[in-house]
Amino acid sequence: MTNLDLTKPTAELAAQGTPLLEVDDLRVEFRTRSGVVNAVNGVSYSLGAGETLAILGESGSGKSVSAQAIMGILETPPAVISGGGIWFQGRNVLEMSAEDQRKIRGPGISMIFQDALSSLNPVYSVGFQIGEMFRAHRGMSKKAARAKAVELMDRVRIPAAARRVDDYPHQFSGGMRQRVMIAMAIALDPRILIADEPTTALDVTVQAQVMDLLKDLQQETGMGLILITHDLGVVNEVADNVAVMYAGEIVERGTVDDVFSRPSHPYTDGLMSSVPQVEAKGGRLRPIAGQPPNLAAIPSGCPFHPRCSRRRLGAEAAPGRDCATDVPPLRLVVPGREAACHYSEEVLGVAAE
Amino acid sequence: MGRYVARRLLLTIPVLLGASFLIFAMVYALPGDPIRALGGDRPLSPAVIAELRERFHLNDPLYVQYWEYLKGLFQGDLGTDFRGRPVLDTIERTLPVTVKLALAAVLFEIVIGLVAGVLAGIRRNSYFDNVVLVSTTLIVSIPILVLAFFTQLLFGLKLGWFPIAGTNEGFYSYVLPGLVLASGSLAYVARLTRTSLAENLRADYVRTARAKGLPNRTVVVRHTLRNSLIPVVTFIGADIGALLGGAIVTETVFNLPGIGREVFNSIRSQEGAVVVGIVTLMVFFFIFFNLVVDVLYAVLDPRIRYD
Numbered sequence: 001m002t003n004l005d006l007t008k009p010t011a012e013l014a015a016q017g018t019p020l021l022e023v024d025d026l027r028v029e030f031r032t033r034s035g036v037v038n039a040v041n042g043v044s045y046s047l048g049a050g051e052t053l054a055i056l057g058e059s060g061s062g063k064s065v066s067a068q069a070i071m072g073i074l075e076t077p078p079a080v081i082s083g084g085g086i087w088f089q090g091r092n093v094l095e096m097s098a099e100d101q102r103k104i105r106g107p108g109i110s111m112i113f114q115d116a117l118s119s120l121n122p123v124y125s126v127g128f129q130i131g132e133m134f135r136a137h138r139g140m141s142k143k144a145a146r147a148k149a150v151e152l153m154d155r156v157r158i159p160a161a162a163r164r165v166d167d168y169p170h171q172f173s174g175g176m177r178q179r180v181m182i183a184m185a186i187a188l189d190p191r192i193l194i195a196d197e198p199t200t201a202l203d204v205t206v207q208a209q210v211m212d213l214l215k216d217l218q219q220e221t222g223m224g225l226i227l228i229t230h231d232l233g234v235v236n237e238v239a240d241n242v243a244v245m246y247a248g249e250i251v252e253r254g255t256v257d258d259v260f261s262r263p264s265h266p267y268t269d270g271l272m273s274s275v276p277q278v279e280a281k282g283g284r285l286r287p288i289a290g291q292p293p294n295l296a297a298i299p300s301g302c303p304f305h306p307r308c309s310r311r312r313l314g315a316e317a318a319p320g321r322d323c324a325t326d327v328p329p330l331r332l333v334v335p336g337r338e339a340a341c342h343y344s345e346e347v348l349g350v351a352a353e
Numbered sequence: 354m355g356r357y358v359a360r361r362l363l364l365t366i367p368v369l370l371g372a373s374f375l376i377f378a379m380v381y382a383l384p385g386d387p388i389r390a391l392g393g394d395r396p397l398s399p400a401v402i403a404e405l406r407e408r409f410h411l412n413d414p415l416y417v418q419y420w421e422y423l424k425g426l427f428q429g430d431l432g433t434d435f436r437g438r439p440v441l442d443t444i445e446r447t448l449p450v451t452v453k454l455a456l457a458a459v460l461f462e463i464v465i466g467l468v469a470g471v472l473a474g475i476r477r478n479s480y481f482d483n484v485v486l487v488s489t490t491l492i493v494s495i496p497i498l499v500l501a502f503f504t505q506l507l508f509g510l511k512l513g514w515f516p517i518a519g520t521n522e523g524f525y526s527y528v529l530p531g532l533v534l535a536s537g538s539l540a541y542v543a544r545l546t547r548t549s550l551a552e553n554l555r556a557d558y559v560r561t562a563r564a565k566g567l568p569n570r571t572v573v574v575r576h577t578l579r580n581s582l583i584p585v586v587t588f589i590g591a592d593i594g595a596l597l598g599g600a601i602v603t604e605t606v607f608n609l610p611g612i613g614r615e616v617f618n619s620i621r622s623q624e625g626a627v628v629v630g631i632v633t634l635m636v637f638f639f640i641f642f643n644l645v646v647d648v649l650y651a652v653l654d655p656r657i658r659y660d
Contacts (some may be wrong), residue, residue: 053374073563075555113564118557121576122656123583136567168655185564 470546
């Protein structure tokens with residue numbers, strides 16, 4: 001932790017123009033006995049202070065794995081980061097010692113998980129588990145850490161925090177447990193908070209409360225928020241930018257408003273059509289045909305082509321743009337919008353240049 | 354919790370009564386005549402036999418005999434054997450040996466079994482892990498009797514490291530019998546610890562602990578080991594009761610004058626009062642340690658609550 005300064009306010013850093021996080025061509029594979037599974041295949045993005053980036057994708061699209069790679073909590077083996085870089089405040093995390101990486105987890109980057117019940121240790125009180133952050137990173141006494149835990153539980157709006165600090169996770173409701181997770185994650189005012197499907201296990205009204213809480217906390221602290229989800233509604237509500245992942249790659253990226261109103265990748269388009277709309281009552285939903293690809297055998301060319309209704313193969317395809325053989329790079333389609341499709345302009349309905 | 358313990362303790366009374374009756378009936382059903390056996394090669398005179406049979410209620414039906422036994426029991430009298438020695442004295446004389454043996458066995462279970470299990474669990478699929486897996490499989494598949502004679506032969510006679518019989522050399526006398534008695538459970542503890550640890554290392558809350566930036570030691574000891582040891586501790590607790598019973602073979606082979614060997618000899622000479630007294634005591638230990646385990650379980654795992 002030589003030149004990583006975690007004491008400077010986030011806003012000051014933002015003014016210097018350094019992005020909080022830059023992920024460049026990240027590749028993660030799982031080496032198993034039955035072969036290599038390519039979970040993340042060249043993912044790049046950056047995140048600034050106060051920004052919310054949503055990473056959208058189906059299960060198995062590599063969204064959680066890439067987040068765990070950033071956190072440095074991939075189980076290795078079987079997972080191996082086989083390429084790329086992760087720069088946190090300008091320093092490549094992958095080149096740091098394990099100890100320096102550990103010191104970033106908590107005050108630098110912090111993470112909340114989907115299922116708060118299984119993600120909290122059942123045999124320790126919530127106060128103890130929140131307080132651990134202060135004891136491990138700030139060397140606080142047990143008593144001081146407990147007092148801090150009460151403060152944090154108040155901050156995430158857990159009622160009667162002082163009374164409940166010594167309760168165990170199973171004594172809380174689902175929403176309250178997720179608040180405990182959040183309290184733990186924001187304990188050291190992290191620069192970046194990664195929320196991996198934070199509301200998936202919760203019912204709808206509680207989902208909204210938790211998302212509001214995350215939004216408010218972000219406004220207070222200016223932290224960058226990476227929101228991993230498959231819930232389009234959640235993305236729409238809170239995110240600034242969205243990256244859509246498919247088969248371990250980002251297939252489309254842009255601002256949420258742009259991407260949602262006019263998708264430029266057939267997969268995003270398919271996602272949008274498979275969501276029920278209040279206005280389109282009575283109409284049929286159009287699901288995406290087929291199954292997500294097996295990551296041990298990703299289709300050649302565009303990984304989405306076997307399921308794509310707009311694919312062009314052989315003679316139909318423009319030269320060098322055969323969906324079954326030519327890999328479409330992530331490219332700028334219109335200003336502020338990138339997509340990995342040979343025929344994005346068509347999807348978007350604009351003329352190719 | 355207090356109410357729960359009280360209720361459980363009260364429940365032991367009918368269990369003990371039932372157990373003692375069953376044992377009593379089984380001894381009663383044994384073929385042969387204990388009084389004739391008492392005389393050995395020299396037959397006793399019919400008058401003496403009749404006298405003894407009368408004194409020990411041997412001519413009465415089973416329920417009368419059991420009733421006589423219970424009457425004594427409620428006055429704290431466990432009866433006497435056919436030579437007139439009080440059973441209570443026999444227990445007082447032999448129990449300490451068995452307790453020491455069981456303690457030695459539990460010590461080996463904890464020290465060897467737990468350490469081997471933890472190391473194997475942390476370094477899964479390593480060389481050491483494989484050694485633990487193979488050796489524990491080997492140990493559980495050898496009958497305890499064979500294992501007992503084998504250790505006597507190897508460590509006692511060939512290498513001469515430990516005494517092979519009796520209790521004259523203090524703790525050393527208990528090393529071989531303790532190991533033999535513990536062997537099966539020791540292997541089980543090692544495997545249970547290993548599996549539990551390996552499983553917990555993949556738990557979501559361990560991932561959370563890493564994501565919190567806790568030092569590796571804290572992640573393993575505080576967030577994995579503590580949770581993993583819950584089933585192990587409860588197993589060891591319940592096993593103490595079982596060890597007291599399992600001591601029969603070990604004590605006989607290693608000639609330790611404990612309750613196990615006493616029961617073995619008493620069954621052979623049909624000393625009903627001794628068998629019933631000691632086996633009922635073993636049943637009590639078993640129930641008691643199971644209760645201790647249940648209480649301990651609630652202490653170790655806050656999700657478990659009684660009442």
